Amino acid sequence: MKEYAAITVPSNPRYLSVIRTVTATMAEMYGMAGKDIEDVKLAVDEACSNVIKHAYEGDTGQRIVVKFVFRKGFEVVIEDSGIKARPEYIQGRSLEDVRPGGLGIHFIKRVFDVFAFDEKKKEGNRLRLIRYRRGDDEDRNSRQ
Amino acid sequence: MKIEIADNKGTKVIAVSGDIDMYTSPDLRKELMHLVQKKVSPLYVDFKGVSYIDSSGIATFVEGLKAMMTYGGRLKFIGIPAHIMEIFCFAKLDRVFEMYGSFSDACNS
Numbered sequence: 001m002k003e004y005a006a007i008t009v010p011s012n013p014r015y016l017s018v019i020r021t022v023t024a025t026m027a028e029m030y031g032m033a034g035k036d037i038e039d040v041k042l043a044v045d046e047a048c049s050n051v052i053k054h055a056y057e058g059d060t061g062q063r064i065v066v067k068f069v070f071r072k073g074f075e076v077v078i079e080d081s082g083i084k085a086r087p088e089y090i091q092g093r094s095l096e097d098v099r100p101g102g103l104g105i106h107f108i109k110r111v112f113d114v115f116a117f118d119e120k121k122k123e124g125n126r127l128r129l130i131r132y133r134r135g136d137d138e139d140r141n142s143r144q
Numbered sequence: 145m146k147i148e149i150a151d152n153k154g155t156k157v158i159a160v161s162g163d164i165d166m167y168t169s170p171d172l173r174k175e176l177m178h179l180v181q182k183k184v185s186p187l188y189v190d191f192k193g194v195s196y197i198d199s200s201g202i203a204t205f206v207e208g209l210k211a212m213m214t215y216g217g218r219l220k221f222i223g224i225p226a227h228i229m230e231i232f233c234f235a236k237l238d239r240v241f242e243m244y245g246s247f248s249d250a251c252n253s
Contacts, residue, residue, distance in 0.1 A: 013166040106234075
């Protein structure tokens, strides 16, 4: 049986702290520690903030589903029922170009090896983030 | 997130604690831009109590700094925790913001 954990939260920024807490717990359970947990927490927060900003255009009455799967690596799947993302237009600003905004995508891509929208999803978005196992991840699953 | 603004003989220090994220950064922006509109300079931000910052929090400070630059103001950060500093460094903003270990270091610069 494929094991996973999932949470569903309103698309209200006040719930981002809940997403961060759960992400950190799942990352620790996966075997990450210290900075890796902080980095993953920030990346998932940024991805969910983007859902609120872009997919739901600030509508706080919608839902965001965040699913954590331990499979080929640490996998996070974020689902919404908002406006379809256009991956070809998703890019951060140059880090040399100092201005507000445009950093979130850098924070996501520096941590996750895979950043991919599921094209099969007809309505809304399903973003799949995968961080493959690193040498310093402790394999806690194999100990249990 | 908590924001406390101290006024010591005209020196303004914004002490921020807790998480700065998409939910809390609008409050921070309001306080910061209020002081920026008054052309306060230098303006100090005490980061010692900050546990987390995301891109919206960083954007708030970039916006504040850009506005301050129009009147030659200086925005000085104090006591940035290591894990927050790493984020500023990754974003190459350690070259943009003035960062100091302590309030006295910032005052003497």
